[in-house]
Structure formats: C-alpha cells, structure tokens
Amino acid sequence: MMRVMEEYPAEEIRIIEFDEKDATDISELFRQVWPLANEYPENWRKKRMYSPEQILEEMRNGYHYFGSRLQGRIVGVYKAKITDKGLYGEHQTVRPECRATGLASAMYLQFAEYGGAHGCERNYCNILVGQEVGEKLMKNFGFRPWGDPYEQADGMLVQMYERIL
Numbered sequence: 001m002m003r004v005m006e007e008y009p010a011e012e013i014r015i016i017e018f019d020e021k022d023a024t025d026i027s028e029l030f031r032q033v034w035p036l037a038n039e040y041p042e043n044w045r046k047k048r049m050y051s052p053e054q055i056l057e058e059m060r061n062g063y064h065y066f067g068s069r070l071q072g073r074i075v076g077v078y079k080a081k082i083t084d085k086g087l088y089g090e091h092q093t094v095r096p097e098c099r100a101t102g103l104a105s106a107m108y109l110q111f112a113e114y115g116g117a118h119g120c121e122r123n124y125c126n127i128l129v130g131q132e133v134g135e136k137l138m139k140n141f142g143f144r145p146w147g148d149p150y151e152q153a154d155g156m157l158v159q160m161y162e163r164i165l
Helices: 020-036 042-047 052-060 103-117 132-140
Strands: 064-070 073-083 086-094 122-128 150-153 156-164
Touching: 020 042, 020 052, 020 064, 020 073, 020 086, 042 150, 052 064, 064 103, 073 103, 086 103, 103 122, 103 132, 122 132
Parallel strands: 086 122
Antiparallel strands: 064 073, 073 086, 122 156, 150 156
C-alpha cells in the first residue's frame, strides 16, 4: 500500500484530462475500487466497472475523463459531459489509500473550472442519498439539491445537485 499522505500532499494534486491511451488504466481503477463500494447495490457496482472499450466509446461520444496520477498510477478519476443543462459529472472513483488526501476536492474544483471555461451555466451530479462524504462535498463546494431524490437504479436513491457557475 502507498504511503499517500507523505507522498501526495493536497497542494500538489494536479487534475489532468486523460485520453484514449489511458482507457486500460482507468478500467483497472474501476475494477479495483467499485467492488469495495458496498453502499451501492451490487448490480450498480458491476455496471461501473467499465471495460477499456466502454471508456473509449464514451470518450468518442463526448465524455471527458479527468483525474490524477501518483507514482505513474491513476489514483482518482471522474467523467464529465457538457449537456444542454451544463456540465454533468459522475463516476468519481478514488483509490481507498488516497481518500482523505484532498483528491476528491481537487476534482470538484477542476469540475467547476472546466464548466466555467466552457460556458456552462452549472455543474451538476448525483449523490447517493445518505452518503455522508458525498453530501459533505456538495455542501462544501456550494452545490444545492436540484429536484427531488429519485431511483437511479433499482433500490438506489440519489439526489441530483447543482452549482450555478
């Protein structure tokens, strides 16, 4: 296991856009992290473990994958797409040993910057209802509930949040 806190201080976190050559590494991150996300239904976790081919298809259809590397390995990622409503972000995935390092916060900051730089009126995303970490991030970064909670998958209640840019 990596000694993250010493080797990855928050002030040095850089969020970059990944490209097609990173699809295999992103897929590997998903396959390692999503089986551990027990707060989500098992069928949803399995769907989130994209193959490299699924990632390539999304990249070619307007999704941008952003994240960070540590010692050459992708340690965090999220994807975003510009829609008619703004910049939609989802699928945030962080290696367990890199949680509480500021990585998720750095991704949310970059999410706002990217949306603003591309003329979007808002950032928006779904957060699992009752997921304390996600709800805390929404509050800390100025997101507000947008609409009513809804079932994104069978048995999985989410709340959409928005932040006006």
